[in-house]
Amino acid sequence: MFTRRHEQDLREIKALAYELAQSVQEVHKRISETRNEVAPRGPLAEKQEEEAEAVDLRNLNAASFEQFRELGMSITQAQRVIAYRDRHDGFDSVDDLDVVPGFPRAFLAELKAKLTP
Numbered sequence: 001m002f003t004r005r006h007e008q009d010l011r012e013i014k015a016l017a018y019e020l021a022q023s024v025q026e027v028h029k030r031i032s033e034t035r036n037e038v039a040p041r042g043p044l045a046e047k048q049e050e051e052a053e054a055v056d057l058r059n060l061n062a063a064s065f066e067q068f069r070e071l072g073m074s075i076t077q078a079q080r081v082i083a084y085r086d087r088h089d090g091f092d093s094v095d096d097l098d099v100v101p102g103f104p105r106a107f108l109a110e111l112k113a114k115l116t117p
Contacts, residue, residue, distance in 0.1 A: 024079065025065050028079075028082050032064035057115060059116050060090075060117055061090040068082070071115075077102050080101065081097070096117075097112065
């Protein structure tokens with residue numbers, strides 16, 4: 001039977017889960033900012049960035065959590081992409097997204113058109 005104590009415990013768990021999600025988002029944001037500051041700036045990187053800006057593409061290896069959300073990803077999808085990127089030292093190709101779970105094929109095809117490796 002569900003008691004008031006259970007309800008209180010459930011509220012506390014939900015509050016802790018929300019705080020944890022906020023902390024994870026902040027860490028991802030800091031990591032993205034740090035990567036942008038530390039990333040080497042060679043002629044090839046500058047050219048790729050200019051090309052991406054010309055058609056408003058996002059760099060899959062540098063995009064922040066918020067930028068992924070702006071592309072239409074859910075919170076979970078954005079977190080999965082960032083986790084995959086962190087575990088595998090980045091993406092070699094936008095086709096690497098095929099192995100990240102949780103993306104419908106049609107949405108994935110649409111998403112790939114908006115991203116660069």
